[in-house]
Amino acid sequence: MNNRYSRQELFPPIGKEGQQKISTKHVLIIGAGALGTGSAEALVRAGIGKLTIVDRDYVEWSNLQRQQLYCEEDAINRIPKAIAAGNRLKAINSSVDIKTLIADASGLELEEWAKQVDLIIDATDNFETRMMINDVSQKYQVPWIYGACVGSYGIAYTIIPEKTPCLACLLKTIPIGGLTCDTGGIISPAVNMVVAYQISEALKLLVGDMDSLRNKLVSFDLWKNQYSAIGADKLKDEHCPSCGKERSYPYLSFENQTKTAVLCGRDSVQIRPPSPIERDLEALEKAFLKQNGTVQRNPYLLSYSIDHHRLVIFKDGRVLVHGTKDITEAKALYHRYLG
Template sequence: MAGGGGGGAPAAIAGAGGQPADASATSKDGLRAGWRERYSRQIRFAPIGEAGQLRLREASVLIAGCGALGASLAQHMARAGVGRLVIVDRDYVEPSNLHRQSLFDEEDARKVLPKAKAAETKLRRINGETIIEAHVADMGYHNVGIFAADADLILDGTDNAATRLLLCDEAFRLGIPFIYGGATASQGMSAMLVPGRTACLSCLIGEEDGAEEGDSCDTRGVLSATVEFVAALQTAEAVKWLTGNKESVRGTWLNADVWNFAVQEYKLPSGVASCGKCGCQARSNSAELHSVEIGLRQPLQDSDDVNFPDNRDRESRLHGRRSTALCGRDTVQVTMGFALELEREIKYLERLGCGVTINPYLVKAELPSPCTEKLVLFPDGRVLVQGTSDMAEAERICDEYLSRHNRRVEGTAG
């Protein structure tokens, strides 16, 4: 075995009969032993072939959100042989996720693992050759460019319109496709939006953050069949694009109901001339603008130490914390505006009588009776307050249950 380590060979390089193959063995063309066999059924599919499979190996995909859709998409991308996956999710695994979020299990929920990290562990077992970069973070203006850098396309696994609009804008700025997907109850929808070919998401659904909200899985429920149907649509378009079958993409907005079975398709309009995002390809100097902007991007780094290149975020940091009610979830996300020292917070929460669950990525605290709220603290300074939709109440709870140290830091920061 090359490289030492005691974990044994990943499945990707295990030989027939379950015996690990020599991890360092490569054929004359530089491919690992067993690579062709592993992907043989995909390679035999004529539109992909070995050339397409090699393209997948070189491809990089950003999966935004790793809930039901994102977990399924991540699994499909890893199994298909995509070379690099960047996964970003702000949430953790709960028992109510397990009926539809295919990468997670009861142990993940018991350990309160962040979805990005639980997914990373499973994906490494599925394909040891895929580079997995998992980030426990809230996607926003300040970091979308960092996560999307070097991506060949963006897969939508998010659950809200505001983040989708942000992602699609970034995709169009970079000149890469955004593959939209949504699943609620028995209804799913998907569309692949391509710069230079189709309109952008804001031209299709409007600019308001609230466009689609109210129709969440938490208010109307969702079937695993809906999720997998939509993930399959997104996966098919992604694989077409990444294997060079760019003329085969569907080019439609598809709505489906998997219960009262019906499918509707609408041809996607081309870019809107007056739109600064999808219409900008028509401008003669667009290529130059793109190259300048891409040249300014930051290299990908851990979410722990991302810097904040965007004015909008600097402004909000200056003014301290931000709160967002998560639609339909009876949860408020409070972004404190500074990193949390979890060791200190654990001691403080325990002193106040909270039941505390700890893992390397977050701290979950059940407030002492008669309170019923729960707090989930992330080191990046986010706190999920579960059991209320009232932002003022959530902030009051943070004031009461976060240590004085943090309150002092906040005071000096503002």
């Protein structure tokens, strides 16, 4: 007799009935980095019916410290993360239907994927994609779980269309700048804690135990021994363009997305935010000086060179990524170093 899920079924809030429900559900994970690999492994071990993983990047040596599905051979061969993750997950549980996509999650693709899933888990590295996930969630009535971490800090929040405030209610506008794992570092316990929050909420949703959902935005700093859980219900905005009465899903429109263009005759891609912003070049310089690359700054722009790429960042938010004509690669570098 196969007792693979017996310990999970012995847990009363799940039981055999809940396990059966889990086995029929389809979850979409956007991103196969630290949060994505942790969440994917937990769901596959829990017996999810179908799992789709989307990621545009490949495995690098710096990933191995915290991205638990990858090994040294993946980094040596620069295997796409989606493929490496899928191979490992199939070895863990061959009964799960695992679909892997090497892709950049744009609005059009997110809309198509969202029509087929029961839950979306955020494991991205940027707020632009999160806001598109948020709009897709509201448009197609699919719950999603926001999560992020950097350094020893982490945050998680569960969003249920028509019931909770959405991410746009909480943030109002897309945050620009801030530390990333590549500029501020990260420790694996912070990743594991966010994954624990995200997957515990995911299991509640998958078995239909809505009364047990946290209904609070949780944040913590493990190094500073800080923790907070904030009730967000009062932040729901009836005029919110993403979830309000006259919603327009603004982050799915082309006008509100980051613009990219390959520069004619040059091995470079220009990336421009949806609207002009003012970058703090001095703060960016301090962050980049902690890295292995070369940093140069004048009153108008900052240049950061690493490996065979060079990012030139202007005060108005524009970035030139030199050393590639691949827009997907350029966007990956942009989000890696600029959040």
